[in-house]
Amino acid sequence: MRRSVWNWLFLLSSFGLILMFLVTVTQDTLPEWIRYQAEYHRRLAQVTGDRSKAFTLPKVRQIYLPEMKRVDRCITCHMGVDNPKMADQPQPYRTHPDLGIPGFLVKHPFNEIGCTVCHHGQGPATTVEHAHGPVHHWEEPLLRKGLTVAACATCHQNTRELKGAERLVQARALFVEKGCIGCHNLHGKGMLVGPELAETFGKSVGDQFDFKYVKGPHTLINWVEEHFKDPQAVVPGYPKIGVPESAMPNYGLDDEEVELLTALTLSFYLEEESEHHPIPARYRVPGTPEPEPTYTSPVERGAAVFTKLGCVGCHGPQGRGGIRNMNMDLGEEVPALTYVSDGYSKEELKAIIRDGRYPARADRHGPSPPLWMPSWKEKLTEEELDALVEYLYSLHP
């Protein structure tokens, strides 16, 4: 009698052990997404009070977008994005935010445009690691929160007044303030002292960027961010063989400014139509041209031309100078323009601006200075040139 009780107990506990073993093994080997779906359905049953919801069979869910050459399986885990009942749930189950913009989710129907058009990430992947990235050979990892705004420019040609894209407006103001366009081309306009900025995020990470001096992850986003923080640290050149360090000024930008300019640079790339990621015309929102500002005096107009053309980029705010130019005579700095009215007639100034000039080297055997005075004749009208010269004359203290 006693012996058979022990036998039974032994049998039962063995069964228990085997059962526990099976549960652990399947939990560990079940694909990640199945666990997220099971948890989603459990939570859905809870918030709706409908217990049958907990027994929905798992399946990979996807938004198939042949016109955009995308397959987004993000909703395999992010199942609650369009269910308002899931607003208080943790990620990845939560309802998608509407950004405080009425109709945001209606104007951007996920089942038609997917997720990666705004968030990037690897659409077809079904694990967090692969979907969010960074993954080798997938050059568009999930954008962090502060950078998602760049993607608005993919469809909206005018982000100047777009609700939800205010950070791009802030970023553009910084871009103008620093005079980036004086050195850089953008969509084919500007100057070629530095690279075309609409191409930066279309370049190949491995071939076109040197990560030797990059401290953080070897992603394009991180290269650009570390470069904004300290261009000379990331591009030190090879001074010994005559390749100068980066000529881009170190602006001492804080993290927020770095993020803004990175989002802006990314938006320049996304603004251009791409064979890689086509956007059907019906999802593009055309822009309206910027209104022409009016000026009350030639000096005021000249100041606006000085800003628009990016003279600030090399000559500093109000032409006060101080931008470093390796191996240039006159103290290795681009000259200040404050006293040009002492040295030049208005006609002489116009000629310098029209034709540009190459600076002389401090050390004749050293590298040629990376910054030169470009020729502006194609970039401004005769009236703008007159106004610009009036402005330069007005700088005299």
Ligand code: HEC
């Ligand atoms: C295998 C499941 C899974 C897939 C597939 C998946 N995600 Fe996620 N996602 C998660 C989880 C879990 C979280 C919350 C924890 C975390 O951030 O890792 C999350 C968080 C997020 C966040 C918020 C990040 C933050 O910082 O708050 C975003 C945005 C996001 N996912 C977008 C996407 C996009 C876009 C895709 C498709 C390319 C995708 N996810 C695919 C599981 C997934």
Ligand code: HEC
């Ligand atoms: C029209 C652009 C757009 C589309 C399409 C879009 N999102 Fe978002 N999403 C945003 C923006 C903007 C935010 C705000 C936070 C940020 O900047 O990342 C956001 C936030 C999120 C978050 C984080 C929410 C939080 O509480 O912080 C997740 C997760 C997310 N989206 C997932 C998705 C998934 C999954 C899809 C596809 C079903 C999708 N998104 C489609 C623009 C979009």
Ligand code: HEC
């Ligand atoms: C896939 C293309 C696409 C992307 C990406 C996109 N939008 Fe839109 N958006 C649209 C379309 C299409 C409309 C509808 C325009 C209309 O109704 O005339 C729209 C409408 C809007 C509206 C309503 C006001 C208006 O201008 O019509 C706002 C605000 C808006 N989007 C903000 C954003 C923000 C912020 C982002 C980036 C997070 C974004 N959109 C990304 C396509 C897009």
Ligand code: HEC
């Ligand atoms: C005085 C000229 C000058 C100014 C002003 C300037 N840059 Fe640059 N920039 C360069 C040069 C030269 C390079 C190439 C060398 C290097 O990578 O550092 C460069 C490189 C870059 C790169 C890397 C691009 C690529 O495709 O490799 C980015 C991004 C960039 N600049 C953005 C900006 C922005 C944004 C501003 C304004 C805040 C700015 N630059 C102002 C000269 C300038």
Ligand code: HEC
């Ligand atoms: C890419 C850098 C760069 C930009 C942008 C730039 N300059 Fe210059 N500029 C220079 C350099 C370098 C010199 C010195 C040339 C020399 O040594 O002869 C110079 C010289 C000048 C001079 C002569 C100053 C003197 O004391 O001899 C004037 C005037 C001038 N620039 C005006 C402008 C105006 C106006 C703009 C905007 C339309 C502008 N520059 C944009 C680099 C630049």
